[in-house]
Amino acid sequence: MSEADVSATHVRSGEIGVYVHVPFCERLCPYCDFAVSVQREIPHEAYVARVAAELNARAGEFEGYEAVTLYVGGGTPSLLSGEALGALFEAVRDVVSVQKGAEVTLEANPNQLSAASLETWRALGVERLSVGCQSFQDAQLKALRRNHSATQAIEGVERALEVMERVSLDLMFGVPDQTMAAWEADLAIMQRLVEEQGLDHVSAYNLTVEPGTAFWIRRKRGSLHLPDEDASAAFLERLVECTAEVGLWRYEVSNFAVPGGESRHNSGYWLRRPYVGVGVGAHSLRVAADGRSWRRANARKYASYMSQNDPGAPESEEALSARESFAEHLFLGARSRLGLDLSGLFERYAGVLSEADKVRVGEAINGLATLGLLERPEGSPHLWRPTLRGLDLGDTVAERLYLAATPDAH
Numbered sequence: 001m002s003e004a005d006v007s008a009t010h011v012r013s014g015e016i017g018v019y020v021h022v023p024f025c026e027r028l029c030p031y032c033d034f035a036v037s038v039q040r041e042i043p044h045e046a047y048v049a050r051v052a053a054e055l056n057a058r059a060g061e062f063e064g065y066e067a068v069t070l071y072v073g074g075g076t077p078s079l080l081s082g083e084a085l086g087a088l089f090e091a092v093r094d095v096v097s098v099q100k101g102a103e104v105t106l107e108a109n110p111n112q113l114s115a116a117s118l119e120t121w122r123a124l125g126v127e128r129l130s131v132g133c134q135s136f137q138d139a140q141l142k143a144l145r146r147n148h149s150a151t152q153a154i155e156g157v158e159r160a161l162e163v164m165e166r167v168s169l170d171l172m173f174g175v176p177d178q179t180m181a182a183w184e185a186d187l188a189i190m191q192r193l194v195e196e197q198g199l200d201h202v203s204a205y206n207l208t209v210e211p212g213t214a215f216w217i218r219r220k221r222g223s224l225h226l227p228d229e230d231a232s233a234a235f236l237e238r239l240v241e242c243t244a245e246v247g248l249w250r251y252e253v254s255n256f257a258v259p260g261g262e263s264r265h266n267s268g269y270w271l272r273r274p275y276v277g278v279g280v281g282a283h284s285l286r287v288a289a290d291g292r293s294w295r296r297a298n299a300r301k302y303a304s305y306m307s308q309n310d311p312g313a314p315e316s317e318e319a320l321s322a323r324e325s326f327a328e329h330l331f332l333g334a335r336s337r338l339g340l341d342l343s344g345l346f347e348r349y350a351g352v353l354s355e356a357d358k359v360r361v362g363e364a365i366n367g368l369a370t371l372g373l374l375e376r377p378e379g380s381p382h383l384w385r386p387t388l389r390g391l392d393l394g395d396t397v398a399e400r401l402y403l404a405a406t407p408d409a410h
């Protein structure tokens with residue numbers, strides 16, 4: 001399997017990612033823990049106006065930056081009308097210069113992929129569609145209470161591949177009553193879409209049961225039958241094999257792409273590129289030249305977001321010292337295979353790192369490499385990245401690096 005030259009995903013100063021959250025959904029999926037609002041009538045204009053007000057109130061955060069990615073996620077952003085989506089893009093472009101050739105992604109539900117909608121999105125500048133299929137089996141879709149059928153999912157992705165430059169597919173495993181045969185059938189369709197129709201990206205997640213969800217309650221009552229840990233491990237193993245067979249490389253725990261097809265937006269999170277998230281529940285990361293950083297989160301409840309006095313005010317904010325930021329950089333680096341530029345990091349955080357710090361972090365990295373958990377990618381000898389085994393043991397790798405970076409905190 002060939003792998004990407006990931007240098008294209010690496011962060012240059014002055015670059016920023018922009019995320020817009022659209023919280024609307026037709027109904028609430030029983031496993032969903034996202035910031036979601038289910039309403040009979042979607043307030044397209046009112047919501048876009050509120051996001052525009054937030055963008056204006058936070059315009060200062062974009063000064064000196066150019067957006068290299070614009071990601072509209074949710075929720076179900078494909079529920080927005082074409083006019084509303086156009087107005088949203090305009091509101092973003094009013095406050096930040098969006099780089100020519102920026103990656104512009106829209107998340108979409110398979111039951112909303114009509115030829116007319118796809119053409120509208122394309123005309124608005126969307127070049128990448130992320131389609132939340134989860135499965136191509138009606139039994140699994142029913143178990144997840146998704147509002148689309150297997151046929152809609154397959155035909156929708158096929159139509160999207162005809163119109164969009166790039167399409168990403170979301171799949172889920174570890175779903176109630178799922179068998180290996182059903183998962184293999186999903187993977188076979190995924191392989192056909194890659195080989196015959198140019199699908200370039202797959203995100204595949206093991207279902208997790210989050211507190212407060214309908215699945216959480218059903219599991220407590222004993223009426224939710226999920227595949228056990230061994231079965232989930234076997235599903236993951238087949239996923240890794242089947243994606244590799246069709247030339248997708250695993251560049252992050254749950255993400256697989258043809259070389260060059262990686263999500264630049266999500267890569268920015270793992271590489272700690274600054275990003276501004278607007279809309280209900282959106283998160284942002286601001287980074288200062290001296291290494292300090294700030295994370296903020298918007299109001300998670302739709303009504304609070306829409307009615308707060310200052311449209312640019314966060315619900316919560318957290319300041320990270322330069323050392324904490326450095327530790328987080330290492331921590332995130334252990335979870336993706338895009339590679340950590342250690343000497344670049346030492347330079348960037350020179351103001352807070354002593355020689356002893358650098359030696360300790362270097363030793364931790366060498367120790368993990370000796371265990372076969374970190375490696376230097378071929379052709380990029382200045383980078384470190386987890387091996388595939390290191391990716392599976394990502395928590396251990398990340399924790400060791402974090403501890404090496406913050407010795408006084410423990």
Ligand code: SF4
Pocket residue numbers: 024025026027028029031032033034036074075076132
């Ligand atoms: S469609 Fe996605 S965001 Fe909406 S309820 Fe279902 S899982 Fe949550």
